[in-house]
Amino acid sequence: MGGRTDVLQGTLDMLILKALTPGPMHGWGVSRRIQEASSDVLQVNQGSLYPALHRLQYAGWIESEWGVSEAGRRAKFYHLTGPGRGRLEKEKEEWRVYVGAVEAVLQAT
């Protein structure tokens, strides 16, 4: 598991919003989606996942409702709101700018 790494500080919100774009999902599913999409490289610190979900909900970017999971369990499902989609686009934009900038710095000799 040496290849695993914690989600970079400040990017978790964006990853959660992205993970919710395919459709509503519960907390554990969100962490699974991130982990799978990153080929097990990104490990969502579970302890920061729920605070982040609540924070996003408080900000109005996602909403939640209780539903029944695939396994027939009662679970809380989160889905993106309109502002949440806008937010994701904005964060993606900022992230690309940031990555490009960092890359440029690293390329410079």
Place this chain on the structure above:
Amino acid sequence: MRAFSRIRHLLRNVFAAAAADRELDDEIRHHLALETEEGIRAGLDPGEARRRALLAFGGVARHSEAARDQRGTLLLEDLGRDVRLALRGMRRNPAFAAVVILTLALGIGANAAIFSMVDGVLLRPAPFEDPDGLVVVWETDRASGTSHEPASVPDYLDLRRRSETIADLAAILPAERNLDIEGRDPARITVLNATPGTLLMLGVRPLLGRTFAEGDEGAPLALLSEALWRGRFGADPDIAGTSVRLDDVPVTVAGVLSDEADWGIRQILGAADYGRSFADRGASRVDAWLPLNPDPEAFPRQTHPVFLVGRLRAGVEAGAAQSELAAIAADLEETYPENAARGVNVQSLREVVVGPVRTPLLLLLAAVGMVLLIACVNVASLLLARGTARSREVAIRSALGGGRARLTRQFLAEGAVYAGVSAAAGLALAVAGIGLLRVAAPADLPAVGRVGIDLRVLAVALAVSALAALLFGLVPAAQTHARDLGERLQGGGERGGTAPRGRRRLRAALVVAELALAVTIATGAGLLVKSFIAVTSVDPGFRTEGVLKAELQLPATRYPRDFSVWPNWPRTLGFNDALLAELSSTPGVQAVALSGPHPLAPGFTNSFLIDGRDPSAPPLPEIPVRPISAGYFETLGVPVLSGGTFGDDAAPDGPALAVVNQAAADAFFEGRPVGRRLTFWGSSREIVGVVGNETFRGVDQPAPPAVYVPTAQAPQWNLSVLVRGGDPGALARGVRAAVNGIDPDLAVFGVETLEETLSGSLSRRRFPMLLMTLFAALALTLAIVGVHGVLSYTVEQRRQEMGIRMALGARPRDVIGLVLGEGLRLAALGLALGLLGAWAATRLLAALLFGVQPTDPATFLTVAVLVVAAALAATVAPALRAARVDPARTLQAQ
């Protein structure tokens, strides 16, 4: 949309915080379940899968905390939750809650009550304009060594005219009058004859009508007190301008004064060496004010009837006024022979009024503060004990991530809830206590009417409660210190082998401290009780048993006071004779007498000469002169020591006679006065006998010299009637019937047994004594509860040790001895510290003691024995419990 969502969130958080928490818990449970399932799918056994899931998640509690912290209403919501938790805790452990609340409520209540008294009496300024500039000007007499005498009217006029340091000087003269209201029994009221400028000088404005002004001197006007106006005149708003009858004389009501206008009058009179008028009768209020005419013709230089209250010129200190007035007095002394040996004594009004009660009140405040400290110590000790019981819970919660700040906040909230409930209960106690205090307070306590729960008292009570809450919260919070978290998780807290040594020592120290405080208070109370016993066992020189006292005043209208023919006042003398004859034949009356002042009133003094004494010798001090009827000594059981007394034969025109007491015989006649003569009131009197001393200045004062003269040769318009017989009720009815039979318009007042009079004269001593005793009992009880608590706790803690000891052959006796020994050690330490404290503190009591030294060994010993006995009693139950420890069960339980 976003704003809406946010509002919905906020609302949900506030109103459904508990539901939100449940959801969060459910969510986390769901997550853990899925994570665990995945572990199982990956081939782990279910337990390991669960463990890993938990590990991956981190502290459940901490994350739910952190998740909650993202919600916006954290503080408010936490507060609500903490209060609910505290209330639930109270319900779960009602005995603990009751003990804590009762202990704190007693402490807070007693403090609020006593502080309200200190506040009303000591702290609040006099209800006058610029009260700090007001002074009392006394006259002094170097010959008799008195420093608080009233002044003569000519001296008043001279001082007022000549002083530069005094801006204004008022003269007041206390008296009593019969108030006649049509169709009702005449009432006895207290009046203050005051120079018209007095109220203006004090800055007192009338509630109704007008105050006196320049030119009102001696006018038939009266200002009524608010209490009299409400009580007797139904608060008639149109009373100004109407007429009332005082001693048969019509007087026009000028207005009504607030009840606060007589602030300090009672205390000024009470501080005087003589001439205290109604203050000696226990009356504490001025019912009416009359305009005094300071006429030197009516009040010649050798009489000293008026009290002087002045206002210092702005910026002048009392000391400067003292020097200036003393110089004027010295000048007057040279000019007038009547002023020989007389000086002045300037005191601030505040000092005169409040000075005498400051020490007792502050001592009571100190004592009640110590009671509160003890209460807090007890509560802290209880908390430490409960803290141990809860330490596992606390340890688990902090291990699970209950943040330290969060736990502290919760304990503080708990403390606040307890303190709040205690404060409410305490204030209820204080309200009841203040009611009792106001009834029980001695009449000479100033401004008792102002004592009550006001904002300041409330603020102090709340501050005290807040401190208690802080203590209450911080003690258990300090216990959650992360340092010993592991120790407690491992040790298993309560049920473990031995208690943390440090905490046991802390509790022992707290108990020693509270015992020491209790011992200090108890010693002070013991000294006051012993003083009180000493005072009550003083022989007053007269017998009070079976004697009833009543008082009368003969109005000048029907009993003319023609001083040109005095003592030939046929109406007054006729009344006296008729009353004595009527009472003598009343069934049940064994003996009867009339006197001017009754045997517990100081009366008045006169200057006198001893016939044949060297006229150039230094002047003699004034001597109390006591007019009495023939049966006085017999009625009161005052022994005749040599010679005889005057009988019914003493007549106004017969030979002038006198009897002196032993003190006068020793002071002025080398013990052999019979046959010698003394002169006062312009006539020379033959001393026919010597009688025992009466303590008419109070049983705690040395009996002063006195000369007795027959009422037949010195008719009085202020009369005391003294009858000895059986049932006081029957005697009282007999006296009223007899007086009414002779003069139906006379008010009979001050009717009480002489024992009641004596007891009343001790109220100034009884009041602090009783309160201090109450506080000492409270302090000792709390301290003993503390000892019991700490020993019970120790026994509980050492149950296993005891079991091992007994398994190894220790007998129950040895185990009992072990616990008793610990109790005694605590008691001895507390006692030693307390006695040391008492030894240092009781000298503050010196002024309140009588016949007892502040370091009285017997009192110290009594307290020591009492405390050790009580501590032993508190130790017995835990010791027996220790002896009943079943070794087998204790060891199995491990």
